[in-house]
Amino acid sequence: MTDFPIFDGHNDTLLRLHMSDDPPSFFTESSAGHLDLPRAKKGGFAGGFFAVYTPNMNYEAEPEDHMTENGYDVPLPPKVSLEQALTFTHALAAKLFKLESEADGQLKVVRNADDLRYCLKNDILAAIFHIEGAEAIDTNFDALHVLYQAGLRSLGPVWSRPNVYGEGVPFRYPSSPDTGDGLTDNGKALVHECNKLGIMLDNTHLNEKGFWDVADLTDAPLVATHSNAHALSPIARNLTDKQLTAIAESNGVVGINYAVNMLREDGGLGTDISLDEIVRHVAYIAEKFGIEHVALGSDFDGTTVPDSLKDVRGLPKLIERLKAHGFHDGELQKITHGNWVRVLEDTWK
Numbered sequence: 501m502t503d504f505p506i507f508d509g510h511n512d513t514l515l516r517l518h519m520s521d522d523p524p525s526f527f528t529e530s531s532a533g534h535l536d537l538p539r540a541k542k543g544g545f546a547g548g549f550f551a552v553y554t555p556n557m558n559y560e561a562e563p564e565d566h567m568t569e570n571g572y573d574v575p576l577p578p579k580v581s582l583e584q585a586l587t588f589t590h591a592l593a594a595k596l597f598k599l600e601s602e603a604d605g606q607l608k609v610v611r612n613a614d615d616l617r618y619c620l621k622n623d624i625l626a627a628i629f630h631i632e633g634a635e636a637i638d639t640n641f642d643a644l645h646v647l648y649q650a651g652l653r654s655l656g657p658v659w660s661r662p663n664v665y666g667e668g669v670p671f672r673y674p675s676s677p678d679t680g681d682g683l684t685d686n687g688k689a690l691v692h693e694c695n696k697l698g699i700m701l702d703n704t705h706l707n708e709k710g711f712w713d714v715a716d717l718t719d720a721p722l723v724a725t726h727s728n729a730h731a732l733s734p735i736a737r738n739l740t741d742k743q744l745t746a747i748a749e750s751n752g753v754v755g756i757n758y759a760v761n762m763l764r765e766d767g768g769l770g771t772d773i774s775l776d777e778i779v780r781h782v783a784y785i786a787e788k789f790g791i792e793h794v795a796l797g798s799d800f801d802g803t804t805v806p807d808s809l810k811d812v813r814g815l816p817k818l819i820e821r822l823k824a825h826g827f828h829d830g831e832l833q834k835i836t837h838g839n840w841v842r843v844l845e846d847t848w849k
Contacts, residue, residue, distance in 0.1 A: 503829070505620050506815055507837040508548030509725035509755025509797025510630070510704070511535055514592045515553055516801040526599055527606075534800035534811040537606060540625060543812040544819070546837065547610075547619060547626030549654055549725055550596055551802070554580050554588040554635055556661070563671060563761070563769060571673035571767055577661040585635035586643060593650065596629060609651050613845040620837060628844075630702070630725075633659035633668075639686045641693050648697050653848060654725070655694060656702035657687055658710065660737070665690050669707040673767030675736035677743070682709030691717045698849030703727075704797075707736075711743055720847045721752035726797035728754075728762045728781045735767050741788070748789040751846065753839045755797020756781045758805040771807045775814075775821045778806070782835060783825055791831050795839045 516533045517523045524530040529538035535545070556577040563572040600609050607625040610616045619626035629651040631637075637644050637655075644652075660668035665687035667680040683691070691714055694701050703711050704724045715722055724747065730738035739747075739754065747754060756778060761767050763777040785794040798805070800812060809818065822832060 504544065504819055504832050504836040505546035506544050506796060507546050507616075507620065507626065507840045508800070509795060509840070510549050510551055510632075510757070510802070511798060511800040512551050512553060512802030513800065514550055514595050515555070518592055518595055519555075527603070534798075534805065537603075537625060539812045541623075543815040545625075545812045545815060546623075547616075547628075548798075549628045549630040551630050551632045552589050552592040552596070553632040553659065553802075554585040556580060557584075563673075571675075572671070573673075573675075574671040576668065576670050579662055580633075580635045582635060582638060585633075589631060589636040589647075593629060593647070596627060597651075600627070611651055611653060612848055613841060616841060616844065620841075628653050630654035630656070632656045632702075632705070633661070633663065634665050634690060635663050637665075637690070639664060639689075641690070644690075644693060644697070644699075648699060652699060653844075654700040654702055656704055656725075657683070657690055657706065657714075659705050666710045666713075667707055668705045669736045672736040673761065674734040676708065676734075677711070677730065677736050677738070677740065678708040679736055680707045680709065682707070683713040688713060688717055695719050698847060700844065700847045705737070708740070708743070715746050715750070720750075721843050722747040722750040723752050723754075723843060723847075724797075725755045726757040726799045728757050729784045732781055732784055733762055733765055733767060735762055737762055744785060744789050744793075748793045751792070751843070753793050753795050753843045754785055755795045755840075756785075757803070758798045758800075758809060759803035760806055761804075763806070769804070771804060773806045773808065775806065775808045775818050778809075778818060779821050779825050782822065786827075786831070786835070791834055792839055792842070795835055795837075
C-alpha cells in the first residue's frame with residue numbers, strides 16, 4: 501500500500517463498462533480506458549466517486565466541430581427525460597453493486613466516513629455512488645430517498661446541459677463560467693433535500709449563477725469534484741478565484757481534473773503535455789486558497805488525459821512531480837485523500 505493512497509473525485513468507468521459491446525472484466529488488467537482494479541492497485545488508486553451519468557443518445561458535440569476564431573463553443577445538449585435517466589441510472593448503479601458483490605472483498609461501496617477510513621487503511625477499493633446530473637430525480641424527491649437508501653451519497657444537480665433543476669455550463673473556450681440562469685425553484689429545493697439527507701452536492705458542471713445559489717442555500721461545505729482554476733485555464737468549466745475563495749471559506753474542496761483542455765492555458769486539445777500542468781493547478785489552489793481545499797478529481801474514463809499520465813498507473817509519477825514541486829508528506833496526504841475524507845465526514849449524516 502502506498503504512503504499516499506489516492507482517493508479520487510470522479511471517474512466514468514461504470515459508463516465505459518456499460519457502453520462497451522465487449523467490456524473487459526473490471527478485475528482483469530486491460531488496455532481499455534483508464535481504470536480497472538489491477539491497474540488501480542499498481543497506481544495507488546484507493547477509490548473515488550464512481551459516477552452514474554446518463555448520456556444523450558445518438559447525439560455528439562465535440563470541440564473540434566465547433567471551433568471559433570480563438571477557441572471553441574460547444575452548444576449545450578438537449579434535455580434528457582426522467583424515464584430515460586432513471587432507467588440508465590438503475591443500470592449503472594446495478595453495475596456498481598454487482599462489482600461489489602463480485603469483488604471478493606476487494607471493492608466496497610462506502611456509505612459513511614468510517615467505511616471510507618477502513619477501506620483506505622485496509623487496501624480495499626472504496627467506491628462512492630455518485631450521480632452526475634439529476635435528471636433521474638423526480639421533483640417530489642421520491643427517487644432521491646430511494647437512491648439514498650441504496651447508497652447514493654453524492655449528487656451533481658446538473659451536467660453540462662439544462663434540466664429541471666438548473667443549467668450546466670457549456671464547454672466553451674475562452675469563457676467565463678457565468679453563462680446562464682441559476683438554479684430553478686426545484687433546484688433550490690433539491691439543495692435543501694440533499695442537506696437533510698446528508699448527500700454531498702457537487703458544483704462541477706454548474707454555471708456560475710447556479711454555483712452561487714448553492715453557496716447561498718447549503719449548510720455543507722462547497723465541493724467541485726473535478727474542476728480546475730479558471731485563472732490558469734480560462735475555459736467555462738473551470739472555477740474563478742471568487743468561486744475558489746467561497747469553497748475555501750466553506751471548508752470545502754476542489755478535485756483537480758486531468759482533462760487536457762481544462763489544464764492547458766490555451767484550452768487546447770493536444771495531449772503531449774507534462775504532468776506539471778496538473779501540478780500547477782494543484783499548487784495554485786494550495787498556495788492561494790489553502791492546502792486543505794485541493795484534492796484530485798481525475799475524470800478517468802470520461803475525458804482525454806495527458807500522454808505523460810496515460811492511465812491510473814501513471815499516478816505515482818504525479819506524486820513524484822508534486823514532491824518535486826515542494827509538497828511535503830503531510831501536504832501530500834491531504835491532497836491525495838485527507839481532504840476528501842474531511843469534507844465527506846463534515847457532509848454525510
